[in-house]
Amino acid sequence: MGGEKYEKSKHSGHEEICKTFMARYSISNNTFILNCKKSLNYLHVLEDVKDSFVRQAQGTLYLHLWLYDKELKNVIHTKEQKDIYIDLLDLCFDNISYNIGTTYQSNIRTENFEMLKKLYDLYYKFDKTKYDKECASTKYNCAKQCFDLYKECIDVCRQKYNADYCNELESFRNEFNKYISSEPECKDKDLYIPWEMFASKSVILLIPLVSVLVVSTFFFILYKVIIIIYKRIYIAKTFLLHILI
Template sequence: MKVLYNAILKYFKNDFARSYKEYKKELDSYISPSDPVNIHSCNEYVNQNIKGLKYDASKVCTITVRFLSHLKEKHNTFDQENGYKYLYYWLSVEALESKLSIENTLDLYKDLNKIFNNENDGHNIFDKYINQMNKYTCNNLKKFIYLYEVFNKFESEQTSKGAQKKCTSDCVDLYTTYVDECKKAYDYDFCNNLKIFREQYNFFIQKAQFCEGDQYLLPPVEIFDTVRMVIVPFVLILITFLISPLLYKFTPVGPWIRHILVKKRNVRDNIIQEQDHILHNYEMNKDDSKKRYYMLSYNSS
């Protein structure tokens, strides 16, 4: 079953979910004690926020610079951007054990990125990514990747030999919580990421686990934007109101509209004249009938 599922998943569109496993595997390879590689620019690196943690400052610097060098060699913007984002997650959760605030973690990341640029031929290629990161986006990034951590663990357990089939996982509660948050904040990027996760999760439940019934599937992410529904029509009306005089005066639209209006007015006038003519003839015929009636009455007397 695992072979079949992997063969199908090969064509599944969510590349980030697969790539992130590769990022983790690459970073884990740098942690091994059998890997003696050192980065000269990291040997004397010190950071006051990295004390008494799993790795010392020099080790964190070395792993970070090596991974950025690895991403640089890929020459693929998808891998570079998503790998760079995953590295933030690794720094925050793995290296710093979630003990630093998002702001302090970002400051550390920027510091290490500067070392990569200045002393390891980074050429500032990742600056655009870190400049887009802030407290809010990093918080959502951690949630999104953690959701995949939970899913990957569930997937690995269920596709192992002799596993007892399960149709539900801890992903359901996490997903539901995150959907509520993205809808309340009108965060379309976060909501879209959750939509992608939902497709992969439901794909696994249906095609690998063969679980039947909607109760085992993640519900859709439906975000109802009242503000946008009100503003968009108003803006369209305003734009139409502003450009209509210009179209009427300086483009062929004006003469065309005047022609249509004149034509309609002529048709209307013709209809009115025809109605008046018919009414006049009716009145004349009516008067003639009365006259003949009176004449007949007079003659009969």
């Protein structure tokens, strides 16, 4: 019973934080409170696990992308996306005294957000193509969305010429091509992604790198994140995103 009271007290301030944030940005979406509370619960887990600063930054970054995809992309504002998320973290500091926010702020830069978001979307669409019921009868259309988004990502690769970003796209290309070659609805349908010569070239990196561990089943994990952290064997699949910080 004492443990249950502790768990309740740990998260007692989350709803108030979410309501304050909701009012600050005039958010009316009725799903925001639920997704915001899931996010803060996950931040609490990151804090309690006492992982390394890098691992905490990884988890906080991925949570940013998840919350952006679910809610923050609909917020009308004049700020950078990172700054909106920092506002939410600041509310956490004021009310719950988290330490991981400073780790996030010191490691994640605004200019990398769009690059990371495209990679996030790419793998998200790919997972939907493979596993989502909506794509069960429309495999080609779902795979085509991945194909088109990949072309956008490659354009970013050409512009930024970031070795880690481009190499991650090459890893995705191999995985995607292997998948469509095994799917009758996608095979021989002009979805094969050709090799980009520069994708695996090495370049001199002037900025340190951090690898972000991204779990493809993260949307389910947010519901049962404590179980996942302590029983990583249940994570079905992981992949790495490499970013500049």
